[in-house]
Amino acid sequence: xxxxxxxxxxxxAGTFVFGLSGGLAAVRARLDLVGVxxxxxxxxxxxxxxxxVLIGTPPATFRDWRYLAAAAAxxxxxxxxxxxxxxxxxxxxxxxxxxxxxxCVTGATKGLQFGLGPVQAILLGATSGIGGGMLRDLLLxxxxxxxxxxLYAIPALLxxxxxxxxxxxxxTGPVYAxxxxxxxxxVRLVGLKYDVNLPAPASAPNPVEPGTGG
Amino acid sequence: xxxxxxxxxxxxAGTFVFGLSGGLAAVRARLDLVGVxxxxxxxxxxxxxxxxVLIGTPPATFRDWRYLAAAAAxxxxxxxxxxxxxxxxxxxxxxxxxxxxxxCVTGATKGLQFGLGPVQAILLGATSGIGGGMLRDLLLxxxxxxxxxxLYAIPALLxxxxxxxxxxxxxTGPVYAxxxxxxxxxVRLVGLKYDVNLPAPASAPNPVEPGTGG
Amino acid sequence: xxxxxxxxxxxxAGTFVFGLSGGLAAVRARLDLVGVxxxxxxxxxxxxxxxxVLIGTPPATFRDWRYLAAAAAxxxxxxxxxxxxxxxxxxxxxxxxxxxxxxCVTGATKGLQFGLGPVQAILLGATSGIGGGMLRDLLLxxxxxxxxxxLYAIPALLxxxxxxxxxxxxxTGPVYAxxxxxxxxxVRLVGLKYDVNLPAPASAPNPVEPGTGG
Numbered sequence: 283x284x285x286x287x288x289x290x291x292x293x294x295a296g297t298f299v300f301g302l303s304g305g306l307a308a309v310r311a312r313l314d315l316v317g318v319x320x321x322x323x324x325x326x327x328x329x330x331x332x333x334x335v336l337i338g339t340p341p342a343t344f345r346d347w348r349y350l351a352a353a354a355a356x357x358x359x360x361x362x363x364x365x366x367x368x369x370x371x372x373x374x375x376x377x378x379x380x381x382x383x384x385x386c387v388t389g390a391t392k393g394l395q396f397g398l399g400p401v402q403a404i405l406l407g408a409t410s411g412i413g414g415g416m417l418r419d420l421l422l423x424x425x426x427x428x429x430x431x432x433l434y435a436i437p438a439l440l441x442x443x444x445x446x447x448x449x450x451x452x453x454t455g456p457v458y459a460x461x462x463x464x465x466x467x468x469v470r471l472v473g474l475k476y477d478v479n480l481p482a483p484a485s486a487p488n489p490v491e492p493g494t495g496g
Numbered sequence: 497x498x499x500x501x502x503x504x505x506x507x508x509a510g511t512f513v514f515g516l517s518g519g520l521a522a523v524r525a526r527l528d529l530v531g532v533x534x535x536x537x538x539x540x541x542x543x544x545x546x547x548x549v550l551i552g553t554p555p556a557t558f559r560d561w562r563y564l565a566a567a568a569a570x571x572x573x574x575x576x577x578x579x580x581x582x583x584x585x586x587x588x589x590x591x592x593x594x595x596x597x598x599x600c601v602t603g604a605t606k607g608l609q610f611g612l613g614p615v616q617a618i619l620l621g622a623t624s625g626i627g628g629g630m631l632r633d634l635l636l637x638x639x640x641x642x643x644x645x646x647l648y649a650i651p652a653l654l655x656x657x658x659x660x661x662x663x664x665x666x667x668t669g670p671v672y673a674x675x676x677x678x679x680x681x682x683v684r685l686v687g688l689k690y691d692v693n694l695p696a697p698a699s700a701p702n703p704v705e706p707g708t709g710g
Numbered sequence: 711x712x713x714x715x716x717x718x719x720x721x722x723a724g725t726f727v728f729g730l731s732g733g734l735a736a737v738r739a740r741l742d743l744v745g746v747x748x749x750x751x752x753x754x755x756x757x758x759x760x761x762x763v764l765i766g767t768p769p770a771t772f773r774d775w776r777y778l779a780a781a782a783a784x785x786x787x788x789x790x791x792x793x794x795x796x797x798x799x800x801x802x803x804x805x806x807x808x809x810x811x812x813x814c815v816t817g818a819t820k821g822l823q824f825g826l827g828p829v830q831a832i833l834l835g836a837t838s839g840i841g842g843g844m845l846r847d848l849l850l851x852x853x854x855x856x857x858x859x860x861l862y863a864i865p866a867l868l869x870x871x872x873x874x875x876x877x878x879x880x881x882t883g884p885v886y887a888x889x890x891x892x893x894x895x896x897v898r899l900v901g902l903k904y905d906v907n908l909p910a911p912a913s914a915p916n917p918v919e920p921g922t923g924g
Contacts, residue, residue: 308857316864317857331764336545338554340766347829361911386876401561416635421844423853425637429522429531436530482528483575550759550767630849639851643736643745650744671869696742697789 288456289388292463293330294352297343300414301326301356302367303377306355309364310374311422318364319357325418326353329385333410337396375427375474378415380474382434383441383466386411387459390442392447400446407442408435411466433473441466502670503602507544510567510598511557514628515570516593517580522571524588525577525636528589532578533571539632540567543599547624551610574605589641589688592629596648597655597681601673604656605663611684614660621656622649625680647687655680716884720891722780724812725771728842729754729784737786737792738802739850743838746792747785753846754781755811761838765824776916803855803902810866811895812876813838815887818870819877822828828874835870836863839894861870861901866870 288481325496327350330343343349367373390407398406407484412428412435419426428434441462448458472478518539522532541564544557557563574581581587604621612620626642626649633640642648655676662672686692716818736746736830755778758771771777788795818835826834840856840863847854856862869890876886900906 309911311853312910313857314860316860318911320856320863326826326878335549335763336555336558344764344834345826345830347827350829350833364911379608398559399561401564402559405564406558418703420634421850421857423637423851423855426635428534429525429635431526432530434530434533435832481580482526483523483532498767523741549763550769550772588885612773613775615778616773619778620772634848637851640849642748643739643741646742646744648744649748695735696740697746 288459289391290348291330292459293388294348296381296388297349297352298328298332298356299377299383299384302330302359303352303356303374303381303415304353304453305357305360306364306367306374306377307418307422309360315361316398318361319354321418322357322360323350323353324421325414326356326367328414328417329389329410329412332413333385333389333406336406336409337393337398339396358478370485372474376471378418378427379467379470379474380440381414382411382470383463384402385414386413386438386441386466387462390445391459391460394446400450402444403446404439408438409436409443411441431471431473436489437456437469437473438465440469502673503605504562506598506673507602508562510595510602511540511544511563511566513591513598514543514595515567515708516573517570517588517595518567518632519523519571520581520588520591521576521632521636522579523574529575532575533568535576535632535635536571537564537567538635539628540570542628542631543595543603543626544623546627547603547606547620550620550623551607551612553610573663586688590634590685592641592642593651593681593684593688595628596625596652597677597679598678599628600655601659601676604659604676605673607661608663617660618653618656621659621682622652625652625655631661645687647684648694650685651680651683654683716887717819718776720812720887721816722776724809724816725754725758725777725780726784727805727812728757728809729781730787731784731802731809731843732781732846733785733788734792734795734802734805735768735846735850737788738798743789746789749846749849750785750788750884751778751781752849753842754784756839756842756845757809757817757838759818760841761813761817761834764834764837765821765826767824799824804899806846806855807865807895807898807902809842810839810862811869811891811893812868813842814866814894815873818873818890819887821922822874822877828878831874832867832870835873836866839866839869859901861898861906865897865901868897868913 301322305318305322308321313321327343330349331341334341334343361373379411387405389410390403393403416426434477444462445458462481515536519532519536524536527535541557544563545555548557600621603624604617607617607620630640630642658676658679659672671700726731729750733746733750735748741749755771758777759769762769762771798804814835817838818831821831844854844856872890872893875884
């Protein structure tokens with residue numbers, strides 16, 4: 283993407299909305315003021331840290347104070363206005379969807395910048411997008427959303443694919459970053475709205491305890 | 497090890513069987529098709545990512561599409577044949593044992609190649625082997641097998657030790673990589689079969705809630 | 711800090727007491743001998759690994775056998791004397807507090823050495839200190855202490871701040887490393903003793919399940 287300013291804005295926006303998602307989950311879990319800020323920060327920064335560790339570069343999210351500020355700001359908003367935000371239906375997952383769209387696109391872009399092939403860049407984008415929500419759910423002892431819902435990994439892969447295909451065809455303008463993010467968010471929100479779930483694989487008739495390996 | 501082809505084959509095989517183990521755990525936890533693929537991929541790739549991050553090199557498992565293909569293939573097999581594989585007794589843990597043996601050997605080899613000392617290389621191998629199963633259990637909210645069963649860390653250390661000792665004695669041929677993997681798998685399977693557990697340390701008579709710190 | 715010996719001693723001490731904290735949590739969760747060693751090692755080393763990965767340098771804790779020895783020694787002590795240590799009130803959290811103080815200071819120092827700005831160095835120190843306990847709680851399926859208790863992140867930030875401010879004012883002697891650690895430990899222990907918790911943010915009157923996003 284030839285527009286570093288747009289990339290930065292998308293990255294910071296993704297960090298902020300993931301921070302909102304983490305902070306709201308903390309409010310809902312009755313954590314205290316500091317717990318809300320900590321979870322917002324961890325969730326907001328996680329995707330970028332995962333992305334940079336997988337590329338093998340020192341995490342930029344940690345060296346540039348603006349990412350930290352954006353994630354913590356999400357937590358502050360939740361401390362102040364968590365009660366209001368909580369009223370919106372599924373607000374945690376809606377902010378999570380916005381973050382997913384923004385981060386999958388910026389992650390894929392950074393992958394291409396660091397010389398990854400197109401398939402790897404798509405996977406890096408999707409992994410970055412998924413990382414924050416996965417950590418949020420783990421820390422609050424939930425099975426991560428990405429494992430429970432079919433339309434979570436797929437929109438992240440779709441959004442990153444839009445950007446990578448556009449850049450591979452020579453279009454390095456900012457338009458397709460936005461298009462990719464929108465595609466991801468829309469598919470994810472449609473999945474949330476209509477509870478779209480892919481079928482489970484054919485399995486033993488009676489459900490057993492997960493992972494007991496019997 | 498002087499045989500990069502064998503190393504690659506062992507690495508891919510380890511990735512695939514850890515993918516099977518993760519995919520089967522996902523089938524058992526009633527995740528949907530995408531959840532099965534995602535968990536298989538995460539579990540299959542985790543050991544290699546941990547290994548490379550600890551060495552301080554960009555994760556090869558992410559740059560080389562074959563690792564991803566091997567891990568995802570494990571998930572696909574589980575989506576198609578999970579019902580059949582589930583019938584075998586403790587199939588998740590059997591595949592996990594195979595992965596443990598393969599990855600502890602390849603992890604130790606890569607550690608030696610990157611100039612780690614023999615003890616560090618053994619630990620790196622064991623850590624790589626343990627990483628995948630630990631993440632699988634965490635994501636499905638289980639206490640990791642490595643913490644619950646005595647004969648899990650020990651076979652991984654044994655397998656890596658076989659390889660490192662052989663290489664330290666000048667034998668860089670492929671034989672001892674296979675021997676190390678076999679030693680690890682056999683010890684692990686014997687432990688599984690006979691439920692060998694080491695004694696718990698002397699402790700308070702009545703069990704208390706874990707980690708409450710009271 | 712101009713005293714690499716003191717820095718090493720503080721680092722090893724922090725690794726050891728985090729190892730004690732992890733080992734005791736394992737004893738309490740009735741893990742076997744190997745499980746106790748493994749959890750002690752993981753918890754003891756986690757903070758340093760997180761710190762080095764965030765800086766973007768190969769984890770020193772893994773290359774220098776002394777860190778491993780210190781963490782495993784914590785586990786050995788718990789295997790031998792866990793029953794005695796368990797009797798002390800909240801012994802897991804007391805060792806955890808000592809580790810927090812030591813690691814937040816050494817983490818901040820290493821951050822400054824690698825050229826991070828003061829705010830980043832403070833955050834790096836706090837993150838390193840928090841990492842071990844967070845992993846311990848995650849692996850035993852607890853909601854991490856840092857999310858549940860207000861006075862956990864704050865003492866870590868305070869301790870790191872003492873050191874960074876002193877060094878920024880030109881005092882690179884060892885005194886303020888010790889002062890920072892003591893400040894962190896005292897504030898944390900006072901919080902533990904009096905169950906100081908910050909207020910939760912204003913929220914919906916009836917508690918709901920965490921993270922369901924409804």
